[in-house]
Amino acid sequence: MKFAGIDLSEPKIMGVINVSPESFYKGSVRNDEDKLIETAVKMVKHGASFIDIGAKSTAPYLETQIPLEEEVRRAVWAIKTIREHVEVPISIDTTSARVAEEVLNAGANIINDVTGLKGDPEMAQIASEYNAPVIVCAHGEVKNLSDPIHTVMDFLQESLVIAEKHGIEEVAVDPAIGFLRPEWPPWYEWDSKVIANLNMLKIFGKPILVGVSRKSFIGAITGRKDPNERLPGSLSATAIAGFNGANIIRTHDVKETLDAVRMAEFIRRFAP
Numbered sequence: 001m002k003f004a005g006i007d008l009s010e011p012k013i014m015g016v017i018n019v020s021p022e023s024f025y026k027g028s029v030r031n032d033e034d035k036l037i038e039t040a041v042k043m044v045k046h047g048a049s050f051i052d053i054g055a056k057s058t059a060p061y062l063e064t065q066i067p068l069e070e071e072v073r074r075a076v077w078a079i080k081t082i083r084e085h086v087e088v089p090i091s092i093d094t095t096s097a098r099v100a101e102e103v104l105n106a107g108a109n110i111i112n113d114v115t116g117l118k119g120d121p122e123m124a125q126i127a128s129e130y131n132a133p134v135i136v137c138a139h140g141e142v143k144n145l146s147d148p149i150h151t152v153m154d155f156l157q158e159s160l161v162i163a164e165k166h167g168i169e170e171v172a173v174d175p176a177i178g179f180l181r182p183e184w185p186p187w188y189e190w191d192s193k194v195i196a197n198l199n200m201l202k203i204f205g206k207p208i209l210v211g212v213s214r215k216s217f218i219g220a221i222t223g224r225k226d227p228n229e230r231l232p233g234s235l236s237a238t239a240i241a242g243f244n245g246a247n248i249i250r251t252h253d254v255k256e257t258l259d260a261v262r263m264a265e266f267i268r269r270f271a272p
């Protein structure tokens with residue numbers, strides 16, 4: 001299997017850089033040109049096969065609204081700044097078709113839409129026009145007491161139908177860790193159930209991308225309130241996601257995460 005030209009016979013790493021000061025993990029934020037380039041180059045050196053740029057936080061528990069023009073400005077600046085310095089595919093983490101189009105023109109390759117093509121009605125059209133691979137996250141209204149992995153699968157199926165209708169050829173599926181929050185079960189249990197049953201997403205026959213990096217469910221389970229202290233928890237969750245079939249791990253910590261996922265993949269080969 002391949003995604004955006006990258007071979008996925010072994011799990012690969014997507015390094016995350018945010019140019020959004022409001023992002024939940026401040027260690028992921030770069031707003032200086034030299035630091036941005038240095039970080040992107042270092043991530044590739046450490047083994048990242050993709051770079052994901054975020055220009056607006058989507059954390060469900062933060063106040064994240066910014067004007068669209070500001071998101072466009074940040075996103076285009078970031079892509080133009082790093083484009084010549086790295087050869088790996090660059091994705092843009094956005095729910096806006098306008099942002100996606102502007103950055104595809106500036107050299108980005110992949111659309112990473114946490115609303116799974118359901119937020120902006122123009123998004124699927126833009127992806128199709130530009131022939132861009134798309135990452136769709138499970139997105140929808142969660143009902144209390146619903147089953148996590150089956151709900152995620154239903155949401156992803158809806159996104160795959162939208163992609164299919166628009167003739168979008170390359171899609172990766174993502175269970176949206178941290179985004180789906182019913183009143184019950186609590187989100188950290190929801191996220192844990194999804195990761196424990198991740199292999200069920202294989203039925204789609206698409207690359208599976210997972211982002212657990214320093215997220216709040218890790219904080220809830222380990223008691224680490226500060227995202228700075230959540231690396232060990234993240235590596236543990238990464239290893240389990242890798243063991244259960246994740247093809248791409250989206251992370252703030254490329255070097256450490258690559259080791260974790262390599263260990264998981266190697267041990268997995270000998271599992272019954």
Ligand SMILES: Nc1nc2c(c(=O)[nH]1)N=C(COP(=O)(O)OP(=O)(O)O)CN2
Nearest residue numbers: 018023024054057058059093174177211
């Ligand atoms: N496909 C995908 N995209 C994502 C995912 C994820 O799990 N999958 N998690 C995010 C949260 O991380 P980030 O550091 O970007 O946080 P922020 O939303 O506060 O910027 C943001 N974007």
Ligand SMILES: Nc1ccc(C(=O)O)cc1
Nearest residue numbers: 058059178179215216217
């Ligand atoms: N965009 C997101 C940022 C953070 C989290 C989380 O901490 O669970 C979830 C989504």
